[in-house]
Amino acid sequence: MVTLYACEGSGNCMKPWLAMIQLDQEFEVKLIDVLNGEQKRPDFLELNPLGVVPFLEYSKDIRLGESNAMLWFLAEGTHLMPDAAAERAEALQWMFFEQSKLEPFISPARFYSFILPEQREAHIDEISQWLDRARPGLERLDAHLGSRRFMLQSGYSVTDIAIFGYVHVLNEAGIDPADYPMIERWIEDVTLTDKFQPLQNLGMSNAKAA
Ligand SMILES: N[C@@H](CCC(=O)N[C@@H](CS)C(=O)NCC(=O)O)C(=O)O
Numbered sequence: 588m589v590t591l592y593a594c595e596g597s598g599n600c601m602k603p604w605l606a607m608i609q610l611d612q613e614f615e616v617k618l619i620d621v622l623n624g625e626q627k628r629p630d631f632l633e634l635n636p637l638g639v640v641p642f643l644e645y646s647k648d649i650r651l652g653e654s655n656a657m658l659w660f661l662a663e664g665t666h667l668m669p670d671a672a673a674e675r676a677e678a679l680q681w682m683f684f685e686q687s688k689l690e691p692f693i694s695p696a697r698f699y700s701f702i703l704p705e706q707r708e709a710h711i712d713e714i715s716q717w718l719d720r721a722r723p724g725l726e727r728l729d730a731h732l733g734s735r736r737f738m739l740q741s742g743y744s745v746t747d748i749a750i751f752g753y754v755h756v757l758n759e760a761g762i763d764p765a766d767y768p769m770i771e772r773w774i775e776d777v778t779l780t781d782k783f784q785p786l787q788n789l790g791m792s793n794a795k796a797a
Contacts, residue, residue: 589614592634592642593789594621596702598694598752600641601786603657606748609782610665616789622702655682655749662745669741678746681738685750688724692717693753697760718761725767728754732769736776743780751777756786 591607593600593616607614619625619640627638635642635652643651643660651657659682662668669675696717699710707714728750731738738746755774757764764771777783 589646590617590644591615592617592619592631592640592644594619594626594640595789596786597621597640597789598697598756598786599654599690601789602654602748602752603641603643603661604789605751605784606658606661606667606745608784609748609780610661610667611782612661654752655686658682658745658749667743667745667748669739669744671741674739674741678739678744681746682749684724684727685753689721689728689750690753692721692724693757693760693762696721697753697756700761701756701759714761721760721762725754725757725762725770729767729769732773737773743777747773747777747780 589607589612591600591603591614593604595618604616606612619631621640625631626635626640632638634644634650637652639652641652641654641657643657645651645660649660651660659668659679669678696714699706699714737743738750751774753760754770755777757767757770764774778785
């Protein structure tokens with residue numbers, strides 16, 4: 588059985604989870620309680636020495652960290668992966684962009700605003716800096732989505748899932764999505780794709796997906 592180790596509420600964990608649902612891949616979710624440090628316990632570190640989730644145990648021999656690497660592996664040979672070499676490279680370009688220009692700022696701002704709101708005041712200056720640093724990437728994304736319905740010319744792909752993970756919860760980080768109308772439109776379009784499931788369901792029994 589394919590096993591996804593994940594924590595509730597995580598945009599990174601949502602990515603392989605949503606891809607597997609949309610690809611009809613049978614899998615089980617094992618929830619790791621990150622807020623209580625379960626990802627640093629010896630049994631989990633033995634599996635993933637980095638001590639983070641998501642972590643994908645696809646088979647005894649195929650074990651993967653990094654949400655976007657999981658997406659790439661899962662999408663290979665499916666309708667979520669573009670065929671042409673240039674478009675595959677463009678997909679990777681946007682997936683690296685997501686991990687360097689968006690996720691490192693949206694994720695911590697959201698963590699202290701939405702996941703642990705009681706710690707918001709203590710991190711208020713950092714949150715403001717993270718949000719300032721997220722804006723150039725969001726502007727770039729908004730401009731791109733002004734000319735495309737989805738990230739790639741050929742249509743909905745693994746790239747949309749990678750970017751959706753954190754961009755669709757911008758409001759929970761403290762950014763009004765109305766500031767980015769093309770992103771707002773695209774979020775709606777992604778939610779309308781076949782078999783889409785919202786982040787809130789990540790913690791639910793995997794019976795639906797399996
Ligand atoms: N770049 C990694 C990020 C992994 C990551 O930082 N995961 C967070 C949850 S979203 C985590 O496990 N944090 C707990 C910790 O760092 O101890 C990915 O895309 O998978």
